[in-house]
Structures are given as C-alpha cells and as structure tokens.
Amino acid sequence: MGPAGTGKSTYCATMINHCQNIGRSVHLMNLDPAAEKFEYSPSIDIRDLITLEDVMEELQFGPNGGLIYCLEFLLNNMDWLEEELGEYEDDYLIIDCPGQIELYTHFPIMRRICDCLQRMHFRICGVYLLESQFIEDNSKFFAGVMSAMSAMISLEIPHINVLSKMDLLGKVKKQELERYFDPDPLLLTDKANASMSSRFHDLNKAIVQLIDDYNMVSFLPLNITDEDSITTIMSHVDNALQFEEDQEPKEPKDTFDVDYDE
Numbered sequence: 724m725g726p727a728g729t730g731k732s733t734y735c736a737t738m739i740n741h742c743q744n745i746g747r748s749v750h751l752m753n754l755d756p757a758a759e760k761f762e763y764s765p766s767i768d769i770r771d772l773i774t775l776e777d778v779m780e781e782l783q784f785g786p787n788g789g790l791i792y793c794l795e796f797l798l799n800n801m802d803w804l805e806e807e808l809g810e811y812e813d814d815y816l817i818i819d820c821p822g823q824i825e826l827y828t829h830f831p832i833m834r835r836i837c838d839c840l841q842r843m844h845f846r847i848c849g850v851y852l853l854e855s856q857f858i859e860d861n862s863k864f865f866a867g868v869m870s871a872m873s874a875m876i877s878l879e880i881p882h883i884n885v886l887s888k889m890d891l892l893g894k895v896k897k898q899e900l901e902r903y904f905d906p907d908p909l910l911l912t913d914k915a916n917a918s919m920s921s922r923f924h925d926l927n928k929a930i931v932q933l934i935d936d937y938n939m940v941s942f943l944p945l946n947i948t949d950e951d952s953i954t955t956i957m958s959h960v961d962n963a964l965q966f967e968e969d970q971e972p973k974e975p976k977d978t979f980d981v982d983y984d985e
C-alpha cells in the first residue's frame with residue numbers, strides 16, 4: 724500500500740524477484756483496476772473482473788468514483804476472488820494495491836477485502852510505502868506517517884512501514900537519515916518546530932507523541948538494488964506472518980456497509 728507513485732509495483736517486482744531467487748512460491752495479485760503494465764504478469768488480476776476504463780466509459784464515473792465502484796464490485800463478487808485464490812492455498816501472494824489512500828484511511832473497502840481474505844484463512848501483512856523524499860520535509864513526513872497510521876488502524880493487520888526510492892536521497896546526510904529509521908520523538912518535534920510558527924508547536928508535539936505511541940515513526944529503508952534492505956523487509960514480513968499464525972484464530976469483525984450512491 725501507499726500513495727500514488729510511491730513505488731508499490733516496483734516493490735512487488737523486487738520482492739517477487741527476491742522470493743524466486745530464494746526458492747519461494749510467490750504470485751502477484753493486482754487490485755488496481757487502472758493498472759497498465761507489470762514487470763511480472765499478475766496471477767490474479769482485478770482487471771479480469773472489471774476495469775476502471777469500462778466503468779468510466781459505461782457509467783460516466785470519474786477516476787476516483789470509478790475506482791471505488793470497481794473495488795465495491797469486487798466486494799460484491801468475492802466468489803470470483805475465492806475461486807481465483809483456490810489454487811494458491813500454501814503460496815505467498817503479493818498484492819499490489821491502488822494508490823488512492825482513501826481506500827485505506829476512511830473507506831472501509833480494503834478493510835473488508837482483508838476481512839474476506841482472513842475468512843479464507845489467509846494470513847496478511849500490510850506493507851506501507853512512503854517515498855524517501857518525504858523525510859526532506861518534516862510536515863510532509865508527518866502527513867505521510869499519519870496516512871500510514873490511519874491505514875494500520877483501519878485495517879488491523881500487522882503493519883510495516885517502508886521508505887522507498889532510497890537511491891534518490893543522495894544529498895541527505897547519513898545521520899539525518901538514520902533519525903527516521905529509529906527516530907527520537909523529541910528531535911522530530913524540534914525539527915518541525917524550527918520551521919514553523921510557535922502557534923503550531925503544541926500541535927507538533929501532540930502529533931509526534933501520537934505517532935510515537937503507535938510506533939509509527941520507524942521505517943525500513945528499501946533500496947531495490949541492495950539485497951540487504953530487501954532481505955530485512957522480507958524477514959519483518961515473515962515475522963509478522965508467523966505472529967499471525969501463532970495467534971488464536973479470530974473471527975474478523977464485520978465492518979459496516981456504506982452506500983456510496985448516497
């Protein structure tokens with residue numbers, strides 16, 4: 724998951740490549756009805772069920788409304804997904820999600836998709852990508868972290884934050900960068916305060932406190948050409964999936980239905 728253009732499809736391709744190299748059986752599932760091309764062709768593809776282009780053309784929806792419609796359509800046709808998933812019981816699926824963050828933050832759509840997958844006994848781990856450039860601007864970083872936190876809270880699945888496109892961060896000093904991998908909340912607040920009017924200092928402090936309470940300020944760096952960073956992310960995903968396996972089986976909560984026409 725993650726905002727548009729943050730590198731989700733590239734992440735998926737990198738991870739699939741890595742999994743294939745270490746001999747894991749892995750497949751790509753595409754949940755973006757507007758996706759155009761992939762490095763690996765998806766084994767399961769929402770576009771086989773519905774495409775954004777068709778919805779926009781036939782129902783005269785705009786791109787965002789159309790996307791919501793497509794995912795609602797998927798939710799109303801989960802037997803299609805169940806059938807597609809039938810043959811992948813013991814394999815890893817990497818799910819490439821759309822970049823509209825409202826799907827994770829306030830629409831319950833992704834939550835309901837996760838609930839359905841859990842009912843089918845899949846264990847799920849969320850990986851949320853933010854671009855490394857976010858750390859060059861503190862307020863941008865806060866906004867990104869809060870969108871990641873919002874996704875974590877609404878999906879209620881193990882959640883890993885990843886900083887993508889690390890190769891583009893040439894100019895940032897190493898020590899400054901490390902601050903974001905295991906950040907000190909006080910330093911983050913000071914840095915934000917330094918560039919903002921004193922009117923916002925209490926707000927900055929409260930935000931940093933909140934994101935620190937949820938342990939959301941920690942990020943794993945992803946450099947797609949660096950095997951170590953890929954292996955580290957993979958091992959966090961493995962730990963999260965193992966954690967899920969060790970939990971008592973739980974009946975996922977039913978989320979409320981929303982009438983989008985209204």
Ligand SMILES: Nc1nc2c(ncn2[C@@H]2O[C@H](COP(=O)(O)OP(=O)(O)OP(=O)(O)O)[C@@H](O)[C@H]2O)c(=O)[nH]1
Binds near residue numbers: 728731732820946
């Ligand atoms: N330099 C650099 N570019 C990257 C990296 N990852 C992705 N990109 C580029 O960023 C652009 C967007 O990458 P995608 O992987 O398509 O991003 P996405 O999040 O799937 O995009 P949407 O599905 O449109 O939201 C592409 O031009 C990629 O080549 C990276 O690690 N480094």
